[in-house]
Amino acid sequence: MDSNKQVPVTVLTGFLGAGKTTLLNRILTEQHGKKYAVIVNEFGEQGIDNDLVVDADEEVFEMNNGCICCTVRGDLIRILSGLMKRADKLDAIIVETTGLADPAPVAQTFFVDQDVADRTKLDAIVTVADAVHLSSQLTDHHEAEEQIAFADVVLLNKIDLVDESGLEAVKERIRKINPFAKIINTTKCGVSLNEILNLDAFSLKRVLEVEPDFLESDHDHEHDDDVTSLSFVSDTPLDMEKFQDWFSKLLQTKGQDILRTKGILDFTGESDRYVFQGVHMLMDASPMGKWPEGKVRSSRLVFIGRNLENMNLKEGFENCKSA
Amino acid sequence: MKADLNKFPELNKTKFENRGKELRLGIPVINSVVIGNSIAVGFGDGTIRIFKAGQSSEPIKAHNGIVLCISKDGDDIITGGDDGRFLRISLNGEISEIANFGSRWVDHVTANNGSLVCTSGNNVYLWMAGRKEPRIFEHESTIGGVAFDSKGRRLAVSRYGGVTLWKKDYSNKWKSSNLLWKGSHNKVIFSPDDRYLVTSMQENQLHFWRLKDKTDSTMSGYGAKVKSFAFVHDTKFLVTSGSYDAVCWPFDGIGPEGRQPICLPFVGNKLVTFVEPFPNENAIFTGLSDGSVFLSEIEKSSNTIIIRSFTESEVTTISVTEDGSSILIGDMAGNILWTSIWDEENK
Numbered sequence: 181m182d183s184n185k186q187v188p189v190t191v192l193t194g195f196l197g198a199g200k201t202t203l204l205n206r207i208l209t210e211q212h213g214k215k216y217a218v219i220v221n222e223f224g225e226q227g228i229d230n231d232l233v234v235d236a237d238e239e240v241f242e243m244n245n246g247c248i249c250c251t252v253r254g255d256l257i258r259i260l261s262g263l264m265k266r267a268d269k270l271d272a273i274i275v276e277t278t279g280l281a282d283p284a285p286v287a288q289t290f291f292v293d294q295d296v297a298d299r300t301k302l303d304a305i306v307t308v309a310d311a312v313h314l315s316s317q318l319t320d321h322h323e324a325e326e327q328i329a330f331a332d333v334v335l336l337n338k339i340d341l342v343d344e345s346g347l348e349a350v351k352e353r354i355r356k357i358n359p360f361a362k363i364i365n366t367t368k369c370g371v372s373l374n375e376i377l378n379l380d381a382f383s384l385k386r387v388l389e390v391e392p393d394f395l396e397s398d399h400d401h402e403h404d405d406d407v408t409s410l411s412f413v414s415d416t417p418l419d420m421e422k423f424q425d426w427f428s429k430l431l432q433t434k435g436q437d438i439l440r441t442k443g444i445l446d447f448t449g450e451s452d453r454y455v456f457q458g459v460h461m462l463m464d465a466s467p468m469g470k471w472p473e474g475k476v477r478s479s480r481l482v483f484i485g486r487n488l489e490n491m492n493l494k495e496g497f498e499n500c501k502s503a
Numbered sequence: 504m505k506a507d508l509n510k511f512p513e514l515n516k517t518k519f520e521n522r523g524k525e526l527r528l529g530i531p532v533i534n535s536v537v538i539g540n541s542i543a544v545g546f547g548d549g550t551i552r553i554f555k556a557g558q559s560s561e562p563i564k565a566h567n568g569i570v571l572c573i574s575k576d577g578d579d580i581i582t583g584g585d586d587g588r589f590l591r592i593s594l595n596g597e598i599s600e601i602a603n604f605g606s607r608w609v610d611h612v613t614a615n616n617g618s619l620v621c622t623s624g625n626n627v628y629l630w631m632a633g634r635k636e637p638r639i640f641e642h643e644s645t646i647g648g649v650a651f652d653s654k655g656r657r658l659a660v661s662r663y664g665g666v667t668l669w670k671k672d673y674s675n676k677w678k679s680s681n682l683l684w685k686g687s688h689n690k691v692i693f694s695p696d697d698r699y700l701v702t703s704m705q706e707n708q709l710h711f712w713r714l715k716d717k718t719d720s721t722m723s724g725y726g727a728k729v730k731s732f733a734f735v736h737d738t739k740f741l742v743t744s745g746s747y748d749a750v751c752w753p754f755d756g757i758g759p760e761g762r763q764p765i766c767l768p769f770v771g772n773k774l775v776t777f778v779e780p781f782p783n784e785n786a787i788f789t790g791l792s793d794g795s796v797f798l799s800e801i802e803k804s805s806n807t808i809i810i811r812s813f814t815e816s817e818v819t820t821i822s823v824t825e826d827g828s829s830i831l832i833g834d835m836a837g838n839i840l841w842t843s844i845w846d847e848e849n850k
Contacts, residue, residue: 233606234585234606234608235606235607235624237624237625237645239644239645239663241663241686241687241705242685242686243686243705243706244684244685244686244704244706245706246685252705254644254645254663254687254705255645257705258610258645259608262569262571262585262608263569265531265533265547265569265571265835266531266547266548266568266569267529267530267531267546267547267548267569267837268548293705294727294728295728
């Protein structure tokens with residue numbers, strides 16, 4: 181499928197009151213010469229009125245095979261399929277989720293439903309966070325953690341209401357959960373739209389471009405429910421068969437706790453770089469051309485999820501190195 | 504001297520294309536409905552066009568965005584749109600609004616025997632003959648499809664988790680019962696003899712219930728979602744899209760369980776996107792993902808005639824007039840073929 185023909189879809193998450201509606205109103209009213217459709221949820225904040233606003237109920241559908249990773253958003257399938265029949269082509273679609281929504285079924289919809297995957301592509305997950313309240317929300321609600329964990333961009337809003345040390349503390353908390361997310365400081369969601377739309381964050385090419393903002397983390401935290409990230413680097417080439425064996429078993433057994441993964445892999449005997457990225461158990465992977473001349477070949481692997489320290493990830497990864 | 508174009512069939516138009524009328528509108532064709540010997544077509548820009556023999560078809564602006572669904576009520580067209588409107592349109596093009604749901608889409612419309620139905624979100628709105636105010640039937644999830652039985656006494660509503668079957672008793676009260684099957688159900692139809700109810704699912708499969716004893720079963724093995732299916736020749740076969748063949752399940756006698764479907768193949772390995780029975784014949788028109796359309800008998804070694812050559816856009820509708828004389832074909836790119844089926848001398 182020609183990716184130019186796929187309409188990019190941006191998923192906008194964030195807790196109630198963080199500023200999603202402010203951002204949506206800006207997207208709809210700013211003079212950008214683009215045609216954007218916005219899918220809002222019934223229980224969201226009020227005050228958006230536009231021809232291209234579609235009301236939806238968030239409906240999470242399980243497939244009848246009972247597979248968790250095939251849980252999708254039924255309303256999105258219906259509405260995206262409808263929007264793709266419009267005579268005038270849309271430049272982008274923005275999907276707002278409720279503050280308590282799990283972003284995974286939204287993201288999985290783009291992997292699982294063939295019609296949706298043919299005509300649209302998941303562009304990025306943008307999470308609007310309230311700089312004042314995010315820390316307490318992260319402590320109290322696992323949904324807030326998930327929204328940060330899945331984010332490609334975190335719009336850290338209302339920074340005018342926190343002092344510098346408070347801002348640094350909340351940023352550190354975000355980075356600990358998700359070293360990949362780009363954090364943009366804003367007041368009243370004042371951000372250029374090209375920093376949040378058309379990012380192509382789910383393409384494998386982008387995995388190669390984004391350098392994660394790793395923290396020197398000691399991985400200690402208050403309780404086991406915390407979402408954290410773990411990363412591994414190796415200059416020793418990996419054995420493809422061993423890696424596939426380990427990784428597929430890992431996703432099969434622990435996929436529910438692993439929220440997002442990304443990696444660039446150097447396999448013994450292969451001249452190409454292998455790139456992958458995934459949401460829970462669903463994976464997009466492909467060779468992405470030769471290693472750049474003069475650059476050290478190394479494998480990098482990042483996990484974002486829960487209970488990562490109980491998965492023997494380091495040992496598993498070490499065992500994949502070619503003897 | 505003429506070049507022998509028959510050696511290069513891809514350069515050659517079919518005789519149906521040569522004698523019919525072709526439109527290249529560039530607007531996605533959503534669906535169409537047959538009213539006698541006229542055919543009404545709904546488009547992705549909110550217009551409809553009415554095709555009648557020997558007349559040109561002008562666009563009629565009905566909805567602001569997309570005509571999401573189109574059906575008929577007697578001799579009138581009924582449509583639902585993403586502008587939240589449920590409309591009645593006469594064959595002369597006069598539009599009247601039946602209901603307006605604002606920013607909520609009208610996803611499905613149908614009618615039978617004076618009863619008029621549309622769905623929006625989780626609700627079915629049912630207007631009984633002569634009533635101004637609709638009855639509202641609420642469901643727990645968004646409605647995937649609606650269908651009346653042949654007499655208009657039962658209304659099937661497909662949804663997440665199965666089908667809600669609404670039945671009108673003799674005091675005109677509607678009562679519901681459930682036919683459950685895990686997963687999300689989309690389009691729903693009754694068999695012409697009202698013995699079976701069939702749904703297509705989010706998974707690449709169909710599900711059916713035999714209404715007499717509520718036994719049910721799955722028809723699977725498809726490569727894609729089954730978006731188009733219909734009963735042929737009363738209830739002899741259920742013909743289905745979603746595969747590289749037109750898959751025809753036998754529904755006569757004991758039904759399809761334990762029996763193999765007849766699969767009608769086509770050259771080129773393209774997905775079947777639309778199937779439409781030939782009225783009163785044991786034959787179907789099959790539209791493919793490359794825009795080509797074929798007529799086949801439902802036989803193990805079937806004769807196949809090409810009706811339209813490829814357009815490189817998936818067939819989204821095929822309608823045949825009630826007298827079986829003319830066919831309309833539409834695709835996602837807005838190409839339309841409106842042609843007579845029979846040669847002049849065979850009429």
